[in-house]
Amino acid sequence: MRFAIVGCGLIGQKRAAAISRLGHLTVLAVDPSQDRAVGLAKPFHARTATHFLAAVEATDIDAVVVATPHSELSTIASACLGADKHVLVEKPGGRNLAEVSAVANAAEISGRITKVGYNHRFHPAVMRARQIVDRGELGQLMFIRGRYGHGGRPGYEKEWRLESSISGGGELIDQGSHLIDLAQWFLGEFTEIGAALRTFFWDTEVEDNVFLTLSTAEGRIAWLHATWTEWKNLFSVEIYGRQGKLEISGLGGSYGVESLTFYRMLPGMGPPETTRWEFPFADESWSNETAEFVRAISEGRRPIGDVTEAVATMSVIERIYQGSSP
Numbered sequence: 001m002r003f004a005i006v007g008c009g010l011i012g013q014k015r016a017a018a019i020s021r022l023g024h025l026t027v028l029a030v031d032p033s034q035d036r037a038v039g040l041a042k043p044f045h046a047r048t049a050t051h052f053l054a055a056v057e058a059t060d061i062d063a064v065v066v067a068t069p070h071s072e073l074s075t076i077a078s079a080c081l082g083a084d085k086h087v088l089v090e091k092p093g094g095r096n097l098a099e100v101s102a103v104a105n106a107a108e109i110s111g112r113i114t115k116v117g118y119n120h121r122f123h124p125a126v127m128r129a130r131q132i133v134d135r136g137e138l139g140q141l142m143f144i145r146g147r148y149g150h151g152g153r154p155g156y157e158k159e160w161r162l163e164s165s166i167s168g169g170g171e172l173i174d175q176g177s178h179l180i181d182l183a184q185w186f187l188g189e190f191t192e193i194g195a196a197l198r199t200f201f202w203d204t205e206v207e208d209n210v211f212l213t214l215s216t217a218e219g220r221i222a223w224l225h226a227t228w229t230e231w232k233n234l235f236s237v238e239i240y241g242r243q244g245k246l247e248i249s250g251l252g253g254s255y256g257v258e259s260l261t262f263y264r265m266l267p268g269m270g271p272p273e274t275t276r277w278e279f280p281f282a283d284e285s286w287s288n289e290t291a292e293f294v295r296a297i298s299e300g301r302r303p304i305g306d307v308t309e310a311v312a313t314m315s316v317i318e319r320i321y322q323g324s325s326p
Contacts, residue, residue, distance in 0.1 A: 001024045001025070001062045001063055001294060001297070002024070002025050002027045002060055002061055002062045002063075003016075003019050003024060003025065003026050003027065003028075003061070003062070003063050003064070003065060004026070004027065004028035004029075004030060004054075004055040004058060004061045004063075004064045004065070004085075005026055005028070005029050005030065005040060005064075005065045005067065006030040006031075006052045006055050006064060006065065006066050006067065006068060006076055006080075007030070007031060007065075007066060007067035007068035007069075007072075007090075008029050008030070008031035008033070008036040008037050008039065008040040008041075008067075009031075009036065009067065011067040011090055011117075012029075012031075012040060012065065012067035013040055014286045015065045015067060015088070015286060015290065016029070016040055016043075016044060016065075017286070018286040018287040018289075018290040019065075019290060020043075020044060021287050022287060022290060022291055022294065024294065025044070025046075026040075026041070026044040026046045027044075027046050027047065027058075027060060027061065028041075028046055028047055028048070028049065028054060028055060028058055028061060029041035029044075029046050029047075029048050029049075030048070030049045030050070030051070030052055030054055030055050031048075031050065032050055032051075033050075034048065034050055037049065037050065052072075052076045052079065052080075053079075055076075055080060055085070056079045056080055056082075056083045056085075057083070061085055062085070062086060062297075063085055063086040063087065063088065063113075063293070063294075063297065064076075064077075064080040064085045064086070064087050064088070065087075065088045065089075065090075066080070066087060066088070066089040066090060067090045067117075068090075069160050069166050069167070070092065070094065070095045070166060070167050070168050070173070071095055071165070071166045071167075071168075073089050073090065073092075073093055073094050073095075073099070073103075074089075074093065074094035074095075074099035074100065074102050074103050076089075077089040077093070077103045077106070077114070078102055078103055078105075078106040081103070081106040081107055081109075081110040081112050081114060082106060082109075082110060084110060084112060085112060086112045086113045086114070086293075086297050087103075087107070087112065087113075087114050087115070088114075088115045088116075088117055088289075088290070088293050089103060089114070089115075089116055089117065089307075090116070090117040091116055091117050091118045091119075091177055091178070091181070091310065092116070092168070092173055092177045092310060092313065092314055092317070093116045093307060093310045093311075093314065094168070094314070095166075095167065095168025095169075095173075096168055096314070096318055097311070097314045097315055097317075097318040099168075100116075100307070100310055100311050100314040101311055101314075103116075103307050103310075104307045104308055104310075104311050107307050113293070113296050113297045113300075113302075113303060113306075114306060114307040115289075115292075115293045115296070115303040115305055115306055115307070116305060116306070116307055116309070116310035117289065117305075118177075118178060118181045118182075118305050118309075118310070118313075119285040119286060119289045120178045120181070120182060120251075120285065121181070121182065121185060121285075121289070121304060121305055122284075122285040122286075122288035122289040122292065123248075123251065123258060123279075123283075123284070123285045123288075124258065124260075124279045124284055124285075124288075125248045125249075125250075125258050125259060125260035125277070125279055126182065126237075126248060127288065128260050128277065129239060129246045129248055129260055130185075130186070132246060132262060133186060133239065133241070133246070137243065137244070137262075137264070138239065138240075138241030138242075138243055138244050138245075138246065139241040139242035139243030139244070140241060140242045141186065141187060141220055141239065141240070141241050142220060142221075142240045142241060142242065143187075143220060143221040143222065143223065143240050144182075144183050144186060144187060144220075144221070144222045144223070144224075144237065144238065144239050144240070145222075145223050145224075145236075145237075145238045145240075146179045146182065146183060146222065146223070146224045146225070146236065146237040146238070147224075147225045147226075147227075147234055147235075147236045147237075148175045148176075148178060148179050148224075148225075148226050148227075148234065148235050148236075149175065149225070149226060149227035149228065149229070149230030149233070149234050150175075150227075150228065150230050150233045150234075150254075151228070151229060151230050151231040151232070151233070152202065152228050152229075156202060156228070157202045157203050157204045161174055162202065162204040162205075162206055163205075163206075164205055164206050167206070169206055169207070169317070169321055170197070170199075170204070170206025170207040170208060170210075170228075171206070171207055171208055171209060171210050171226050171227060171228050172195075172197065172207060172210040172226065172317055172320060172321070173317055174226070174228075175226040175227075175228075176210050176212070176224070176226035176317070177313055177314075177317060178226075179212075179222075179224045179226055179237070180212070180214070180222075180224065180313050180316050180317065181305070181309070181310075181313045182237060183214065183222035183224060184222075184309070184312060184313060184316075185305075185309075186239055187216050187220040187221075187222060188216045188217075188218065188220065189216065189217075189312055190214040190215060190216055190222070190316055191215065191216060191217045192214070192215040193212070193213075193214055193215075193316060193319050193320060194212065194213040194214070195210060195211065195212050195213075195320040196210070196211045197209070197210050197320070198210075198211075200229055201228070201229045202228060202229075208227065208228040208229055209225070209226070209227045209228070209229060210224075210225070210226050210227075210320075211224075211225050212224040212225070212226075212320070214316065233254045233255045233256075234255065235248075235249065235250060235251045235255045235256075236248070236249050242265075243264070243265050244262065244263050244264040244265045244272060245262075245263040245272075246260065246261070246262055246263075247260070247261040247263070248260055249261070251283070252279075252280075252281075252282070252283050253283070257278055257279070257280050258278070258279040258280075259276060259277060259278045259279065260276070260277045260279075261274065261275070261276045261277075262274070262275045262276075289305070292304050292305075
């Protein structure tokens with residue numbers, strides 16, 4: 001397949017590398033900074049442009065990856081869909097529900113495959129956890145406890161992610177959106193929402209911590225905390241069923257070795273049977289997610305993590321920001 005990358009920062013570079021590893025081609029790199037566009041394009045012998053319309057108008061492009069700041073995601077993704085390109089748009093797909101819904105509407109009209117880049121679903125530990133749950137080995141699910149955070153860096157309060165006009169919010173829409181997406185993927189859509197947003201440390205207009213209690217119509221609970229004041233980077237998701245528990249820890253790098261531990265309840269209860277897997281290699285989620293996107297195009301089906309699921313996640317986020325209650 002032939003790809004265009006719109007947004008040649010860190011995430012765009014990760015996507016281009018994944019496309020190459022899978023044997024596909026990046027033929028166009030687009031970024032307002034010509035230097036960034038050239039930096040991404042050069043290893044792949046791609047051409048460059050400084051405006052996203054180059055990707056919209058190109059006739060030799062099958063799919064577009066949109067990896068820009070949040071404020072540009074919806075406009076670019078919708079335009080590319082309108083030009084009959086398949087689209088992988090980075091999470092959360094827009095700054096608010098209206099923008100993500102616009103992408104969903106454009107996808108429905110065009111009939112093109114549209115995926116939102118919630119890559120955490122495609123970490124090996126999460127993928128194996130999903131397989132265990134789908135086989136029924138955990139029994140009926142009861143609740144999820146999730147924590148995700150980092151400590152920022154000098155000058156963090158001046159970056160675009162902390163400017164609501166660009167990002168759409170703070171830590172809730174940043175790392176919190178990953179936790180909500182994962183929790184809904186395992187438990188189902190949330191109907192009751194409780195939240196506390198706090199700004200404890202960073203001198204910014206948006207929240208640097210969010211504490212969530214989310215419930216499905218069946219009574220399953222997700223208890224989630226996302227934070228920009230973790231200081232030691234942390235990723236931890238625990239999935240509890242009537243027959244055992246799964247614990248996902250780490251994402252590699254500064255988050256620690258990625259691992260999955262299965263605590264299987266025994267008939268007599270007591271100490272569980274424990275199985276642990278470690279995934280000490282480089283982050284495979286970008287390749288795994290891109291491969292799923294390509295397979296969905298080839299098979300003409302909805303991808304895992306399609307835009308309608310991103311709308312459900314953004315619906316939760318918007319209710320929290322608006323302070324609405326069930």
